[in-house]
Amino acid sequence: MGSNDPQVLIAGGGPVGLLCAWLLGRQGVRVRVFDNNDGLQDDPRAATTHPATLDLLSEDGLADDMARVGLVAPIFQFWDRPSGELVAQFDHAILARDTAHPFVVQCEQFKTAKLVLERLGKIPNVEVLFGHEVVDVTQRDGAVSVDVRGPDGLRTHTGAWLIGAEGGRSVVRKQSGIAFDGFTWPERFIVLTTPYDFEANRGYCPRSYFADPEAWCNCFKVSADGPPGLWRTVFPTDPAHTEEQLMSDAGVQARLQAFFPAPAPYEVVHRNLYVTHQRVAATFRKGRVLLAGDAAHVNNPIGGMGLNGGIQDAVSLSDKLARVLLNKESDRLLDLYDLQRRTVAVEFVQEQSIANKKRLEASDPDTRRKNLDDLRQIAADPARARQFLLRTAMIASQRRAATIELAEATP
Ligand SMILES: Cc1cc2nc3c(=O)[nH]c(=O)nc-3n(C[C@H](O)[C@H](O)[C@H](O)COP(=O)(O)OP(=O)(O)OC[C@H]3O[C@@H](n4cnc5c(N)ncnc54)[C@H](O)[C@@H]3O)c2cc1C
Secondary structure (H helix, E strand, C coil), X not given: CCCCCCCEEEECCCHHHHHHHHHHHCCCCCEEEEECCCCCCCCCCCCEECHHHHHHCCHHHXXXXXXXXXXXXXXXXXXXXXXXXXXXXXXHHHHCCCCCCCCEEECCHHHHHHHHHHHHCCCCCEEEEECCXXXXXXXXXXXXXXXXXECCEEEEEEEXXXXXXXXCCCHHHHHCCCCEEEEECCCCEEEEEECCCHHHHHCCCCEEEEECCCCCXXXXXXXXXXXXXXXXXXXXXXXXCCHHHHHCHHHHHHHHHHHCCCCCCCCCCEEEEECCEEEEECCCEECCEEECHHHCEECCCCCCCHHXXXXXXXXXXXXXXXXXXXXXXXXXXXXXXHHHHHHHHHHHHHHHHHHHHHHHHCCCHHHHHHHHHHHHHHXXXXXXXXXXXXXXXXXXXXXHHHHCCHHHCCC
16 A cells, blocks of 8 residues: 555445545545445435434534534424324423434435535545445455446555445445345335425424324425425335336325325425335454445334434444554454444344334234323323433434443454
């Protein structure tokens, strides 16, 4: 490796890869990021950014900027769709002593990525190469190389460390032989985005979850290009239906009307269909290869935990990697990264996101009644409500990660 070579290569310029680049770059680490797209993607995926994550993004006013371009949402609600009952409402204000951000910020992930990319433009030691696809990985003699297909053909780039942050289909993870165990839900999730104002017309708050034995729904608001904003509705789909059926105008209108009957057809500005998995990589570190974000773990979007977990990975990994590179601390810190972040991915994010889905989709009448009674009772008891919110706001998982010591990592 030459003295001007990057110290850290990053596959993937999504929000997690860019955040790693920024957090490392602002400490003086030389970083090169590769992303196969021509620029930032704007498909409607993550928006919900939880208190624990906002607490980590205070540097350089990033969390404040996210709130400025997004929406501040202190409250979320659970509804029983068949009866139309508001079952429970939770206010993050109860976490005022636990976080500097007792609210969620609904900031679309491309906006978060854009805010980070703007900051990267001021850091000369970070290069972001769009239109560059990582196709191969090789580790040897204290270095790691990637073969990258770009506008000039195939080129090899070498660094001291490689972060795989290129999403669930990570080439870095696959090329490194790291298993991605778990399962895939049979139903795909459809996201239908509409300007129809569910708050003004129906009294739903900007983060509303609907339990229904037929088909649950998440309904939440994003600021989009500015007021009045847009509403995203997320539904499960029937595995027997084709993409054409699900995405057709008739299919989209029928789904929205069945769930939220309205006098006129809905204006639908985006429709997206996602295959959804629950998987965690067998390790987040293999030699000089590190995984973060969806490359390391994927989960269903109910509760909005995937990118939050990825951002928390980025903060933990960048801190430890900078200490290894700049302070010459032991690279066992990176084993600690693996242990801390993989533990909470399994114990919290997988468990909570699966429980969130099961709560909304339960069809057995007794189970449904119990689920809804539990929610009512938790919401009515401030001590239980706080414990519940500590988990949903991902504060409990951050606290758990902080209790995992280096001694527990493999020597
Ligand atoms: C409908 C839906 C709603 C969601 N809502 C939320 C939410 O509210 N809150 C939340 O926390 N999470 C949410 N998520 C999850 C969230 O979208 C993901 O966790 C997040 O995108 C992960 O970010 P990432 O940077 O790890 O990966 P990605 O966003 O997938 O970015 C990876 C990047 O790497 C690039 N890439 C891929 N392969 C290569 C390659 N070989 N070489 C170079 N570049 C490559 C990709 O083009 C992409 O730009 C939601 C997901 C869905 C589907």
